[in-house]
Amino acid sequence: MARHVSGVFFKTDRAPVAPGTTVRLFGADHKPLGRATLIELGTSALRLSAPRPLQLGTKVLVAITLPGRYIEFEVPGMVDWELDCHFGVSFEYLTARQAYALALARDLLSTAPSEVAAAPRRAARR
Numbered sequence: 001m002a003r004h005v006s007g008v009f010f011k012t013d014r015a016p017v018a019p020g021t022t023v024r025l026f027g028a029d030h031k032p033l034g035r036a037t038l039i040e041l042g043t044s045a046l047r048l049s050a051p052r053p054l055q056l057g058t059k060v061l062v063a064i065t066l067p068g069r070y071i072e073f074e075v076p077g078m079v080d081w082e083l084d085c086h087f088g089v090s091f092e093y094l095t096a097r098q099a100y101a102l103a104l105a106r107d108l109l110s111t112a113p114s115e116v117a118a119a120p121r122r123a124a125r126r
Contacts, residue, residue: 014042017109023048024063026074033060041106043099045080045090053087054079062089064101066108073101 017038025033036050046062054060058079065072075098077089094102 014040014045014047015106015110017041021109023065025050025054026061026063028059028061030061038064038109039086041102041109043102043106045077045088047086047088049086051085053082053085056080056082060089064105066101066105069108071101073098073105075102 017040021038022035023038024035027033033054034050034052036048038046039049040047041064048062056079059076060079061074061076063072063074075094076092078092079087080090081088
């Protein structure tokens with residue numbers, strides 16, 4: 001449970017990801033906005049950290065690369081809060097593929113990076 005600034009508790013579905021996981025940010029017109037560190041990944045929102053956070057209301061595409069799978073997918077969203085160098089992006093409408101990719105990303109990115117890199121090698125040996 002997390003505490004909102006109003007003092008009311010609310011449930012969050014965001015899960016922490018492996019340290020050092022970065023994502024690429026693009027504007028609505030597909031122009032690069034830079035990179036950010038992914039801190040938490042959820043089914044409806046994510047938490048990022050960047051030296052210069054994006055402004056509130058900015059529409060973004062967040063490109064997430066799955067390690068060891070050579071898969072990158074983009075999810076559309078909007079910056080809905082900002083505090084110091086951290087900011088949150090809430091997702092807009094997601095297709096079934098994007099929702100599945102987010103679920104897969106939560107499973108893969110919540111583990112240690114060394115375990116994720118070793119998984120394809122273990123599967124190749126079998």
